[in-house]
Amino acid sequence: MAEQHTDRNKLFPVFLKLDELKVLILGGGAVGLEKLSALLKNDPEANVRLVGLTVQDEIKTLGERHPNVEVLVKKFGLEDFDDVDLVILATDDRELHVRVKKMAKAYNLLVNVADTPDLCDFYLGSTVSKGPLKIGISTNGLSPTFSKRFRELLEEVLPDETPRLIRSLNKVRERLRGDFAFKVKKLNELTRGLVE
Ligand SMILES: C[C@@]1(CC(=O)O)c2cc3[nH]c(cc4nc(cc5[nH]c(cc(n2)[C@H]1CCC(=O)O)[C@@](C)(CC(=O)O)[C@@H]5CCC(=O)O)C(CC(=O)O)=C4CCC(=O)O)c(CCC(=O)O)c3CC(=O)O
Numbered sequence: 789m790a791e792q793h794t795d796r797n798k799l800f801p802v803f804l805k806l807d808e809l810k811v812l813i814l815g816g817g818a819v820g821l822e823k824l825s826a827l828l829k830n831d832p833e834a835n836v837r838l839v840g841l842t843v844q845d846e847i848k849t850l851g852e853r854h855p856n857v858e859v860l861v862k863k864f865g866l867e868d869f870d871d872v873d874l875v876i877l878a879t880d881d882r883e884l885h886v887r888v889k890k891m892a893k894a895y896n897l898l899v900n901v902a903d904t905p906d907l908c909d910f911y912l913g914s915t916v917s918k919g920p921l922k923i924g925i926s927t928n929g930l931s932p933t934f935s936k937r938f939r940e941l942l943e944e945v946l947p948d949e950t951p952r953l954i955r956s957l958n959k960v961r962e963r964l965r966g967d968f969a970f971k972v973k974k975l976n977e978l979t980r981g982l983v984e
Pocket residue numbers: 822823826900901902903904905908910911912913914915925926927928929930931932933934935936939
């Protein structure tokens with residue numbers, strides 16, 4: 789029973805608008821590239837500033853292809869926090885991570901630290917997209933590999949007509965006249981067949 793309790797995933801999922809927020813990624817190596825790719829996979833228009841003492845060519849190329857991605861080859865400085873909403877630390881310097889996490893806290897910024905769940909305010913999850921549908925997956929840090937495989941499974945099984953179905957339900961939703969309770973009742977009746 790005690791084990792079940794500690795296993796419960798208490799993380800609260802939210803869906804962020806990366807075209808309105810700005811993310812700072814610190815570190816231009818393999819992990820920096822992985823995190824940048826994860827952001828751009830969800831939104832190619834994502835606002836990102838990536839800062840690294842050294843920066844891989846693949847990251848520089850992404851910076852050239854995405855106008856909202858700023859790539860700076862330099863040492864971290866407090867000015868990198870300007871206009872930033874979220875921070876992802878992905879350098880190979882753990883002491884730097886501890887220091888930058890403290891500074892970010894003073895600026896009220898939320899921080900993800902690669903490889904160090906204890907220092908993270910939030911985790912990245914695996915994400916599945918099908919048109920307007922997005923599903924986020926988390927194992928509470930226990931097995932990112934499970935998240936990845938489960939994402940692959942969902943990508944396989946979600947019907948291709950899912951986006952069309954969501955759009956038609958949106959049309960019905962917009963056409964329905966009546967008060968809130970009536971709309972909820974009507975939409976629930978219409979969609980009952982999806983789960984029975
Ligand atoms: C806690 C968390 C914090 C965070 O990073 O946000 C975290 C932490 C750590 N990851 C590690 C390793 C790996 N991470 C991946 C992959 C992903 N990791 C992601 C998220 C998260 N990783 C958060 C929890 C998410 C959850 O609860 O499910 C994904 C979902 C999103 C993303 O990062 O983009 C992305 C899948 C994207 C997709 O869908 O494909 C693979 C698999 C692979 O690459 O094939 C491996 C190797 C195999 C393995 O270990 O399982 C290590 C050990 C490092 C070491 O050993 O040195 C730590 C540190 C630790 O656990 O201490």
